[in-house]
Amino acid sequence: MGLTKKVLKRPVTTVLVVLCLIVFGLSSIFSSQLELIPEMEMPMLIVSAVYPGASPDDVDQLVISKIEDEIGTLSGVDSVTSMSSENFGMVLVQYDYDQDIDKAYDDLKKKLDGIKSDLPDDVDTPTIIEMDINSTPSITLAVNNDSVDNLYNYVNDDIVPEIEKLTSVASVDVSGGQEAYIKAELIPEKLSQYHVNMNTIVAALKSADFSMPIGSTSVGNKDLSVTSGTSFDTMELLKKIPITLGNGNIIYMEDVANIYNTVEAKDSIGRYDGKDTMTIGVKKNQDSDHITVSRAVQETMETLKAQDPSLEYVVVNDYSDQISNSLNSVFQTMIMAVIIAMFIIWLFFGDIKASLIVGTSIPVSILAALILMKTMGFTLNVITLSSLVLGVGMMVDNSIVVLESCFRFTDKGGGFIETRKAAIDGTAAVLESIIGGTATTCVVFIPLALISGMSGQMFKPLGFTIVFCMIASLISAMTLVPLCYVYYRPKEKENTPASGIMRALQNGYRSLMEKLLKKKAMVMGTAVVLVIFSLFLATKLKTELMPADDQGTIAVTIETQPGLKIEEVDKILQRAEDYVTQDPDLDSYMLSYGSSGLSMNMGGSGATLTAYLKDDRSRKTDQVLKEWKRDMQKWSDCSVSLESQSSLGSGMSMGNAEDLEYVLVSTQYDDLKKVSDEIVSELQKRPEATNIHSSLENSAPLVKINVDPVKAAAEGLSPTAVASQVYMMVSGTTATTLNVDGNDIDVKVEYADDEYDTIDKLQGIVLPTATGGSVALMDIADIGFKDSPQSITKSDKQYQVTITGTLTEGADSTTKDKIQKEVIDKYLSGTISMQESTSTKMMNEEFASLGQAIATAVFLVFIVMAAQFESPKFSIMVMTTIPFALIGSFLFLWLVDCPISMTSLLGFLMLVGTVVNNGILYVDTANQYRATMDFKEAVIEAGATRMRPMFMTTLTTIVAMIPMAAAYGNAGKTMQGLALVDVGGLIVSTAMALLVLPVFYVIMSGKNQDKKEIIDVD
Template structure:
C-alpha cells in the first residue's frame, strides 16, 4: 500500500502528523463537555397553566380539556397526556422521533393562542415549553442562620442575580422562605354600611396606585417632562386610599378594613440538617458543561463576601461530584486495562521494543478519539469513557497482526525497512477488512430510534473512533516505528523460556483436540448443541432489567401524610422523622428536608407531603453500602405511625417513572378507580412488588359548594358573583402591587384569618347582594364534604388512572411477566383496557429496537466477509462462531448474578463483530495452506496451532482490557459492567468453540461443496 510505503520513507512527516493529532486531541479533551450520561433529546413539550384556587375537576374541565383539543390535531403527535390537580394543569406532548421540535413548538403556541378567550377568568396564560426529563437541578445550596423572611430577601435580592450571571447558569429558583405582602382584611359589615363591595375596593386600589406622564412644558431652552406620581410608597398610603360608594359616601380604606404588612402563607418549608433554611436550586444551560458550571457556582460561593453576619451558605447537593468520581473511575479502569494489555503483549512478544511499538497505538488512538468526539459534538460521559475502556484491548489487534507479519519478514533476513514495507502492505487489506466487521455492527444502533439509540450511539461512535484511529496507527505508525526500532529479529529469551515451553504444550494439546474433534465430528456438534440448549434453559433464571442503577450515595425519604393534612401538622410529624434520621449521622453528610411542594411549579403545592434528600459520606468513610443504609433506615422509620414513609435509593436519573406503571384507560373515572383498587390488591402479593399505589388513592378532602342558582337569583346574585366572593374571602385577590426598597409587594384583599378557618366560617360567610345587604352563604348554597381527587389524568383525551409499584429483590422483567399474568385474570368492562408503562415499557421498546439492530448487524458482518473472501460459503462457515456466544453470555450473567439489561444487549451486538475475527484468521489460513497443496486434514492440523498464538493474543488483550469494568471497580462503573461481562464471557467461550467447532463445520461444508461439485460434473459429463 502506498500509505505504508510513505510512512516508512518519511518518518519525520509521520511523527509531525502524530504530534499535531496529539496536540489537537489534548485541546479537544479540555473543551469536551462533561456529563454523567449522554443527553437524551426526546421530542417532548409541555403546556403548563395555573388556575389558582381551582379544584382538579374544574382544572380538567375548564383548562386541560380545551388545551388538549387545541393541540390534538398537530401532525406527528404520538402521545397526548394531561395532569390536572388543584390550581394547575400540565399537558404533555410527545412527538414522533425525528420531528423538528422548534417548528412544532411554534405550531403548538399558535394553537394555544387561539383558545385564550375560552379559558376561565383567573387562569394564567398557558406556557409552552420544551420538556427535558433530564433537566434537573445540577446543584442546590442552603442559606441558613437567620429568619426565613430575611433569608428570602437575601436570596432574591442579592444571590439570585449574582449567581445567574455566572457562566453556564440558566436559572436559580428559591424555596423555603417567606415573602412579604400587604393584607387588606375587609370588614364586610362596614363595607355594606357604606354601600361598598369588594370589586369597588379592588378597582379603587388599582386605580390609585398608578403614575402617568402628561406631556412637557418649556422652561427657558429646556423641555420639562410632566409626570404625575401616584404610586404607593408605604402601607400608610394604602390605608389612606379614599373610596367612594355609589351613594356618594367617602371613606378611607382603613375605615372598612384592617391593613397590615405580613407574610404570605407559605406552602413549602425547607430545612438543612434540621435547621430552617432557604434553598437555591440551579439549572444549567442546555449546552453548558455540568462540571464546569458547578465549579463556577462553587467559586462564586467562595468569592461572595457580602452575606450578613451569622448567615452561612453551604452546598446541599452537587451532582458534578458524582460525575467527576464516575469519570475518574472509568479513567483508571482505562489505565489498568491498558496495563493488562501491555503485559500480555510483553509476555507473547518477548521484546520490550516490540511491546513499545504496539503499546504506543493505545494512547495515540485514545487521544485521537477525543478530537473526533469534539468535532461530532459528543460529550465526555460515563458511557463514552466506558467505550474507550471497552475498546482498550481491541485497539491493539490490528497492530499485533501487522507487527507479527513484519517480524516474520525480519526473521527471513529482510532489512528493517523492507520488512516494514512488505509485512505491513501484505496484511493491510486483511486488517482493514477485519476491523470493518467490528465497525459495521454499530451502524444499526446509530440508525435506530428511541432511548436505546440515544444512550448507546455515543458509546458506539466512541468505540468506532478508537478503532478507526488504531487502524490508522497500525498501517502508518507501526511500520514506521518497526523500521527504526526492530534492529534485530525477535529471538527466544531465556527469561521467557518457561512461557515458550508452556505454549508448546498448549499447541500439542490443541493439535490433539483437533484430531479428536475431526474424528468424532457428530459428537462435537452434539456437545455444542447440548451446551447451547443448556445455556438457553438458563435464560429464564437470569431475568431482565432496564438500566443498572448507579450508586450515588443518595437516599430519598418520602413522607405521605393523610390527604389534606395542614402543613403545620406535616412539619410536626417530620420533626419526629428527623430525630430518627439523626441516629445515622455518622454516615450522613447533609440532609435536606422539603415540607409541602409536590406541584408542577405552576399552582398549589401539597401540604401533606414531605421529602428528605440525604447525601451520604464517601463510601470509604462508612462501613455500609447505600442499599444497606436504605434497609436500616426503612426499618427504623416504619416504627413511626401516622404516615406512609418510603425509603429508596436515588439512581442516576435515567429511569423513566416507576419500574411498574399500569395505565388503566376508560371513559369513567369512578369505574377506573374501582379497577385501580382491584389491580392494586391483585398485584400486591406478586413476589418483588413493593408499595403498589393508585393515582386515586386517598382522594383529597374537599368542601363542595352547590350554589342554588334560583335562590341566588332571588337576591340578585349570579353564580359567578357568589363564587368570586367565596374565592376572595378564603383565597384572597391581588388588587395591586407597590414598591418598597426595590421590592414589589402584593396587596391582597381577604377576610381576617379568624373568619376563614372552619367549616362554620364557610357556612356563615356573608355574601353581599347588589343592594348592599349581607346574607349567609348557607342561605343560597348547600355545603357537602366529599373526597375529591388529588390528580386527574388523561391520555389521548381519555380518562386514565395509573397504578404504580416499586420492584425489590427481583428483576424487572420477571416481575412484569407475573403482573401481566395477574392482569389477564381480571375481566375488564367493555371499553376499558390496560397498558404497561414506566421502565417496563421503555425496556421492552429498547429491547425491540436492539433486536432489529442485532439482526442487521449480523447481516452486515456476513456481507463484509463475503466481499472480503469473494465467496458466500466461507463467511457462512465463519458465522457458526456466533451461536456459541450465547453459552458465554448466559453463563457469565448467571455466574455474576446480573440480569440481562440494555448494556448487555449492546455487548451482544458488539460480539457479533468481534468473535468472527478469530474464525476469519483460522479459515483464511486453512485456505492458504490448501492452496499450497496441503491435504485438508493436514491443513487444519497445521493452521490451528499456527494461528493459536495471534488468536490468544488478540482475545487476551481484549478480555483483560475489560476486566476492570467487569469487576465494577469504583463508583459509576455499574452501567458498563453488564456490557463488559457479556463481552468477556462471550468472547472467551466463543474463542474456545471457534478453535474446535469451526474446523468441524469447515469439513462438513467442504464435503457438501465437493458433493455438489461432483453432482454438477456428472450432469455435465452425461
C-alpha cells in the same frame, strides 16, 4: 502495502504527523465540555394551567379535557398524559422522535390560543414549556441567615440576583421559606358601618398606585415626555389612602383595615440536616458545563459571605463532583487497560520494545479519535470515555496481529534491510485480515447511527467514538507499527514468560483436534446444546431500561393523608428524619414538603427526603435502600416509596425489578376507582406482596359550593362571578405592590384567618350584587362536603390508576405474572383495560430498536465478509462464532445477576463485530495454508498458528473491560452489562473458534477438501 512502504521511506514526515495528532488531541481534551452522559432531547411539550380555587375534578373537566381535545387534532403526537390537582393542571404531550419540536410548539400554541374563550375566566393563560431531561441542577445549596428578618426575601432579593448575573447560569430555582408581604386585614364591622365591600378596598389600592403617559411638551430646545401618576413607598402612606363613600364622604384605608407586615401562612417545610433552610438549585445554560457553573456559584457565595458573615450555606449536591468522580474512574480504567495490555504483550513476546510499539499506537489512536470527537461536537462523558476504554482492547488487536506477523517474517540474523522487508511483508500478509476485522467491527455501528429514540441519542456517540478508534488503530497498525518495528528492531525471545505455556497449549491443541475432527457430530451437537442452554439462561435474567449507577443518593417519597394539617405532617416527617439519621452511612439529608419545592408535586401531600450517603460507606446504596424500604414501608399513617437516584436523570433508570406496577385505564372514573380499591384489598392479603397502594386511594375531603344559576342570575350574578368573589374573600387578593428600598413587596387584601374557617361562616358570606345590593351565599348556592381525588391522571383521555407494590423476599420472577393472572385479569372488563406502564413501554420500544440494530448488524457483517472472502460459504463459517458468543454472554450476566438493559444489548451489538475477528483470522489462515499443506494439516495448523495472536488480542480486550465488568468506580454500573456481555462472549467465542470452527470448516468444505484455497497477498 503501498502506504506502509511510503511511511518507511518518509519517517520524518510520519513523526511530524504524529506530533500534530498529539498537539491537536490534547487541545481537544482541554476544550471539550465535561458531562456525565450525552445530551439527549425528549420530544415532549408540557402544557400547564392554573385555575385558582378549583378542585381536581373541576380542573380536569373545565380546563384539561378541553386542552386534550385540541391536542387530539395535532399530527405527530405519540401519547398524551394529563394530571389534574387542586388549582393546577398539566398535560404531557409526547411526540414521535422524528417530529420537529419547534413546529410542534407553534402548532400547539395556535390550538391553545383558539380555546382561551372557552376556558373559565379565572384560568391563567396556559403555558407551554419544552421537556428538558438535561436540566439537572449543577449545584444545590442550603442557605440560612439568622440575622435577617425574613429569609425568603433575603434569598430572593440579595442572593438570587447575584447568581443570575453569572453568564453560565440559565435559571435559579428557590425552595422553602415564607414570603413577607403587607396585609390589609379587613374589619367586617367597619365595612358594614361605611357600606363598602372588599372590591371597593381593592379598587382604591389599585387606583392609588398608577403611572400613565400624558404626551410631550417643549421646554426650551428639548421635547420632554409627560407622565402622570402616584405611588407610595411607606406603610404610613398606605394607611392614608383615601376611599370615597357613596355619600361623598372620604375615609382612609386605616379606617376599614388593619395594615401590618406579616409572612405567608406556612404551607411548606424545608430542612437540611434538621435545620430550617431554604434551598437554591442552579441550572447551567446550554453552552456551559456543570463544573464551570459550580465553581462560579461557590465563588459568588463566598463573596456574599465575606460581605455578610452571618450568611451560612452548605453545598447539598454538586453535580460537578459526580461528573469529576465518574470521569476520573473512567480515566483510571483507561490507564490500567493500557498498562495491562502492554504487560500482556511483553508476556508473549518477551521484549519490552514490542510492548512499547503497541503501547505507542494506543495513545496515538486515542488522540486521533478525540480530535474527530471534538469535530463532531461530542462531549467527554461516561459513555464516550467508556467507548475509549473499550477501544483500548480493540485498538491493540490490529497492532498485535501486524507485530506478530512481522516477527514471523523476520530473519533472525538479518540487519536493517531484512527488518524493513519483514515489516513490509509481515504487514502485507495480514493486511486483508485486519482490514476485514476493522470493517466488521465498524460496520455494526451503522444501524446505531440510524435508530432514533433514547438509545440512538445516548449510544450514537459511543458508536462513532469506537469507529474513530478502530480506523485510527488500523492506520496506525499499517504505518506506525511497521515504522517502529524497523527502528526499534525488537527481538522475539524464544523463552518468554508465556512461551512455554503457549507451546504446551499448541501441542495439546494439535492432539485434541486430531480427536475432535473424528467426532464432528458430537462436537457440533454439544455446541448446539450449549447455545440452547444459554438461551434458557436468558429467560431467567431480569430486565431494566438502564442500570442505575451508585451515586450514594436515596430519594424517600412520603405521601400523607390529603388535607392533613401541616403540623401533623411535620410529625411524620420528623419520624423519617429520626430514622435515616440513625444510619451510620448517612452523610447528610435534605427535606422538602409543599408546593415550593424544586420539583413539582401534583398531589400536594407528598414530601421528599433526599439522603446523601458517605463516600466511604460500608454498604452499597442498594443495600441501604433495601434495609430502609423494609422498615419504612411498615408505617401505617403514610405511604413511603424509595429509590436510588441515578445521575442518568429522570426517567432513565426505571426502578427496581422487584417492584409491582399495574396500570389500568377506563373512560369511567367511578368504575376505575371501585375496581382499584378491590384489587388493593385483595393484593394486601397475599403473602408475596407488600406495601400495596393505588394512585386513587387517597381521597381529599373538600367543601363543594354548588351555585344555582337561576337564583344567581336573579341577583345579576353568574356562577363564575360567584366563585371568583368567594375565592377572593376566602383566599384574599394581591391589590398592588409597595417598593421598599428597591424591593417590591406585595400588598394583599384579606380577611382575618378565622373569618371563614367553618362551613357555617362560609354559608354566611354576603356577596355584592350587580344592582348595588347584597345577597347571602347560602341563598343562591348549596354547600356541602364531598370526597375528591387527590389528583386525576388520564392517559390518552382515559382515566388511569397505577397500583404499585413490593415483592417480598423469596418471590421469583414469575410472581408478577402469577399475580396478574390470578388477581388483575379477573377485574378487566369492557370498560376497564390494562395498559403498559410508561417505563415498560419505553423499555420495550428501546429494546425493539436495539434488537433491529443487532439484526441489521449481523446482516452487514455477513455482507462485509462475503465480499472479503468472495464466498458466502466462508462467511457462514465465520458467522458461527456469533451464536457461540451468546453462551458466554448470557452465562456471565446470569452469574453476576446483571439484568438485560440498553447497555447490555449494546454489548451484543459490539460483540457481533468483534467475535468474528478470530473467525476471520482462522479462515483466512486456513485458506492460505491449504495452498501448501494437506487439508487436515492446514485446518489444524491454522488454529495452532493463530492461537497466540488470538489469545493476545482476546486477552487485551478482555482485560481492558474487566474494571467495567466489575462495576469499578461511581459510574461502573452504567456500563457493566456491556462489559459482561463482551467479556463472556469473547472468552467462549475464542475457545469455540479454535475448537468448533475447524470442525465446521471441514463439514462446510465437503467434497472440496482437496481444492487449494490460494489467497493472493501481494
